[in-house]
Amino acid sequence: MKRLALFLFAAFLLASCAHKEPEVDFKPIQLNWSALSGDAESHPDKDRCVISITSTLMQDKRVLASKMEQLDYLVMYDVNGENLEFKGNCGNTAFENAVECHWTVVCAAGENVVVKFHNGD
Amino acid sequence: MSRIMEKIYALFRMNILIFVLLAATVIALFAYQNGLDEIVFLNLSDYPYVIAETDSADGGSSAVAITRTDSSIIVDYELKEGYAYPYAGVKILLGDGKTKGRDFSKYDSIFVWVKPRGEGTVRIYFRAYDPAFYRDGDEGSLKFNEVEFFPLEETYPAVFVPQEFRVASWWVAQNEISVHKARVDLSNIPLIEIQTGTNAPLGYGTLEIRGFCFKGKKIAKLDLVTILVALWFVTFLIILVIRFFDYNRERAANRKKQEELEKYLEALEIEKSEYEKSSRTDPLTGCLNRAGFGSVLLREQENLTKNGSPVSFVLLDIDHFKDVNDTYGHSVGDEVLINLTKLIQGKIRNSDSLVRWGGEEFVILCGETPIQNAQFLAEKLRVAIEKTQLIPQQKITCSFGISEMVQGEDPKRLFERADKALYASKEGGRNRVTSATYRRQR
Numbered sequence: 001m002k003r004l005a006l007f008l009f010a011a012f013l014l015a016s017c018a019h020k021e022p023e024v025d026f027k028p029i030q031l032n033w034s035a036l037s038g039d040a041e042s043h044p045d046k047d048r049c050v051i052s053i054t055s056t057l058m059q060d061k062r063v064l065a066s067k068m069e070q071l072d073y074l075v076m077y078d079v080n081g082e083n084l085e086f087k088g089n090c091g092n093t094a095f096e097n098a099v100e101c102h103w104t105v106v107c108a109a110g111e112n113v114v115v116k117f118h119n120g121d
Numbered sequence: 122m123s124r125i126m127e128k129i130y131a132l133f134r135m136n137i138l139i140f141v142l143l144a145a146t147v148i149a150l151f152a153y154q155n156g157l158d159e160i161v162f163l164n165l166s167d168y169p170y171v172i173a174e175t176d177s178a179d180g181g182s183s184a185v186a187i188t189r190t191d192s193s194i195i196v197d198y199e200l201k202e203g204y205a206y207p208y209a210g211v212k213i214l215l216g217d218g219k220t221k222g223r224d225f226s227k228y229d230s231i232f233v234w235v236k237p238r239g240e241g242t243v244r245i246y247f248r249a250y251d252p253a254f255y256r257d258g259d260e261g262s263l264k265f266n267e268v269e270f271f272p273l274e275e276t277y278p279a280v281f282v283p284q285e286f287r288v289a290s291w292w293v294a295q296n297e298i299s300v301h302k303a304r305v306d307l308s309n310i311p312l313i314e315i316q317t318g319t320n321a322p323l324g325y326g327t328l329e330i331r332g333f334c335f336k337g338k339k340i341a342k343l344d345l346v347t348i349l350v351a352l353w354f355v356t357f358l359i360i361l362v363i364r365f366f367d368y369n370r371e372r373a374a375n376r377k378k379q380e381e382l383e384k385y386l387e388a389l390e391i392e393k394s395e396y397e398k399s400s401r402t403d404p405l406t407g408c409l410n411r412a413g414f415g416s417v418l419l420r421e422q423e424n425l426t427k428n429g430s431p432v433s434f435v436l437l438d439i440d441h442f443k444d445v446n447d448t449y450g451h452s453v454g455d456e457v458l459i460n461l462t463k464l465i466q467g468k469i470r471n472s473d474s475l476v477r478w479g480g481e482e483f484v485i486l487c488g489e490t491p492i493q494n495a496q497f498l499a500e501k502l503r504v505a506i507e508k509t510q511l512i513p514q515q516k517i518t519c520s521f522g523i524s525e526m527v528q529g530e531d532p533k534r535l536f537e538r539a540d541k542a543l544y545a546s547k548e549g550g551r552n553r554v555t556s557a558t559y560r561r562q563r
Contacts, residue, residue: 026524026538026557028545033500047497055493058558070545070555091549 028070029058031088036078046077049084049107056115057088062100068092071100083108142356146349153338153345161228163215163333165194170214174314176204185209196328200321207323210244210316211330219260220250222311225283227337232278234331235315242318243328244269247286250309254296260312262296265289266305269318278334283307403477405455406462414476414484418532421488425528432526433495435485436539437502440518440551442481449514454481460511461519468502484539492525492556499523499554507552518552525557 031054035041053075057063063071072091077084083106090101103117165171171194175183181204188195198209216222225231225247235243248263256262266286270279286305293303315330340348401413409417421432439445439457446454458481465475469485476484487495499521511517522543526535538557546553 026541028522028542028555029558030545030549030553030555031496031500032553050500051493051497054496054556055491058492058556064558070549072545072549 027064027066029063030070030072030091031057032072032074032091034074034076036076039079040077040084043079043084045084045107045109049077049086049105049113052107052113053086053088053105053115056105056113057103060100060115060117062117066095066098066100068095068098068100080106138356138360142353146353149345149349153340153342157339159228159337159339161335163335165189165213165330165332166191168213168215170218172212172214173210174212174316175209176200176207179204181207183207183209185211187211193329193331196315196330197325198317198327199325200317200323202323206319208244208316208321209326210314210328213313213315214311215313216311218312219263220255220309220311222248222250222309225307225310225335227341228307228335229282229338230336231281231283232334232336233272233281234278234333235272236329236331237272238327238329241271241321241326242269243272244314244316244318246289246312246314246316247307247310248312248314249306250311251306253302254298261292263312264303264306265292266307266310406458406477408462408466408475408477408483410477411479414474414478414486417474417476417486421486422526422532424488425526429528430489431491433487433490433492434524434526434535434539435487435495435499435502436478436522436524436536436543437483437485437499437519438543438547439481440520440547445512445515445517449512453512453514457481457511457517460509461506461517464505464509464511465502468505469498492523492558495523495525496554496556503552503554520546520551521554522546523554523556 033050035046040046057073068090073088074091075086075088077086079085086105086107088103088105090096090098092101095101097119099117099119102119103115105113105115107113171187171189173185173187173196175181175185175198177183182201183199183203184201185196185198188197194211194213196209196211200207200209212218233245235245237243245268247266248260249266251264254262254264265288267289268281268286270281272279283305286307288303288305292298293300313333315328317326317328401409401416403410421430424430425432439461442454442457445457458477461483462475462477465483465485469475469487472488473490474486476486478484485495485498487498490498503519503521506517506519509517520543522539522541522545524535524538524542526532542555542557545555549555
């Protein structure tokens with residue numbers, strides 16, 4: 001019994017000390033941006049909003065846990081008052097009802113981006 | 122003439138000259154010691170003016186008669202009482218008997234052949250002219266350099282060295298000459314006197330004077346030493362001057378050689394850096410190749426490890442590039458690659474690295490860039506490429522795959538993710554940007 005414990009302890013030490021390469025699970029995400037008006041295209045916050053939305057989406061649990069092998073969003077955006085409003089929908093219609101397939105973002109100056117997912121209803 | 126000068130110059134440059142000089146010195150000293158003699162015979166027949174003398178001039182009554190033969194002078198005399206120191210002898214005039222005579226100062230041995238027929242000593246005066254004491258018309262003012270000796274019966278000569286002569290003390294006293302000035306001087310002898318000596322017995326006697334001989338060196342010892350020292354000095358001086366010029370010339374040559382070497386080194390450094398640069402760049406597009414990418418990747422990996430600075434990897438591929446090559450030829454394909462490179466390089470930061478990964482595939486390595494920013498950049502590039510007429514024949518688009526480096530992971534995994542993202546873009550219809558999001562598993 002002691003020998004087994006000793007063996008297990010040694011095995012544990014070896015396994016702990018061994019260099020491990022981090023395993024990375026990834027999901028391809030495609031964002032096809034489409035401005036609905038010239039004002040939206042030339043909006044001063046557009047670039048910041050696009051980057052922030054990309055970042056938020058890439059880190060979102062629902063996106064990462066999606067059953068789709070890859071996510072392909074068509075993102076349309078337009079001016080809404082002083083803000084920009086983004087609407088993202090999956091290109092793959094087979095997962096039409098998946099919650100990660102529909103989202104909207106209102107990107108306001110000086111505010112953090114919040115992606116609101118919904119199932120299209 | 123110049124060839125002779127060159128040979129002399131070469132001779133002086135050789136150390137062998139010193140040995141030659143040393144040998145010459147030894148030979149010269151040896152020759153001086155054992156030769157180089159100068160022997161002069163005073164042939165009495167060459168001097169016609171010979172005058173007999175007795176003490177009658179001093180109040181004595183001695184008598185003398187001279188007979189000349191071919192080789193000698195025979196003096197027959199009778200010494201009588203009358204003068205306190207009776208004497209008889211002969212005067213031989215070598216010059217005018219007053220001021221002009223012969224120089225015997227350089228001889229170190231004087232041989233005298235005098236054969237007496239009687240007892241007693243013989244006295245010889247080498248009368249010297251010295252302008253300091255000479256009184257015009259007064260023969261007695263000629264210095265009395267004297268030596269007195271017992272002549273040999275045999276035919277051998279009596280031999281003297283100049284140091285054996287002395288100035289007659291009665292003459293010094295008579296003329297009141299300082300002792301310091303009363304030194305033996307044989308440099309100008311106009312008159313030689315040979316007389317009976319101090320205690321010659323009264324009565325008849327004969328002196329047969331056969332001649333004189335003077336032996337010396339052809340060159341004085343002091344002169345020889347002076348010449349040798351001068352020779353050594355001049356030789357060393359010339360050698361020194363030549364060495365000095367040689368040293369200067371050598372120094373200048375070395376400096377020139379050093380400058381040339383420095384130039385070569387500089388050229389080699391430039392060549393090396395150019396070679397290194399060319400080995401790291403793609404010759405067609407001028408951007409980095411895979412070899413150049415290695416060092417950039419390493420640098421960014423270090424940045425990520427040390428500072429946690431994010432690194433993103435944008436992989437892009439020209440859509441339907443094979444068709445372009447097949448349809449319009451490879452030169453048009455090359456034009457696409459060149460123009461695309463120019464376009465991308467105009468839109469990325471200086472800190473980003475554009476690499477031609479192979480064929481129509483490119484990589485942009487973006488340091489300090491998270492994936493969302495890389496995605497944004499890729500989207501901008503995609504739109505720009507789409508809107509730009511890279512070649513007049515056809516519209517060109519690109520597909521993009523993006524991934525972000527995870528700390529500690531093998532770069533191969535990073536490429537694989539980007540490659541899969543690119544594949545997704547291609548599958549999705551091309552002219553798209555796909556990012557490989559990731560979730561780390563523990």
